[in-house]
């Protein structure tokens with residue numbers, strides 16, 4: 150079973166590359182941001198709870214995210230593997246993910262980190278905000294808040310996977326095809 154953490158700051162291209170990875174390796178795409186936006190659209194209590202955090206670019210509390218991911222993994226019986234996109238974003242989430250995968254006798258195969266400079270990220274997010282309809286992409290203060298939170302709360306996750314020899318850095322600047330090739334080089338040995 151191939152289970153990947155696709156890691157990187159907001160605007161690094163995780164969603165775009167996830168689509169390519171899902172097609173080639175037939176994995177279940179588990180994006181916590183997409184799941185929250187679906188709950189929001191459906192007007193569920195979880196969506197209402199998450200909205201305040203999301204609109205400001207703050208992280209939804211760990212226990213809420215972890216429960217949502219656990220439920221989704223349990224739902225996907227028979228999956229060939231998972232690609233985790235936008236999760237884990239804190240060390241407690243990474244620890245919880247290992248714990249929940251262990252219950253199913255699964256484990257993370259590799260953590261791929263897309264590397265993009267902060268200036269490039271800001272430009273990409275502003276441009277995405279023109280068409281995405283995402284409140285959190287349309288305001289410079291919110292964009293900066295998300296990048297700051299990534300630097301402060303999310304980057305320690307790198308160390309977590311580094312210690313497990315699962316960390317792999319991928320240059321996230323270039324054409325979609327070039328970046329995908331670099332990803333495939335890392336994943337093909339697991340296939």
Ligand code: AMP
Nearest residue numbers: 181182202203207208209214235236238
């Ligand atoms: P994303 O689509 O990954 O940029 O996520 C959009 C928003 O959803 C984030 O700014 C957070 O408010 C929330 N969110 C998504 N994933 C997580 C996570 N793993 N932990 C906490 N909050 C999250």
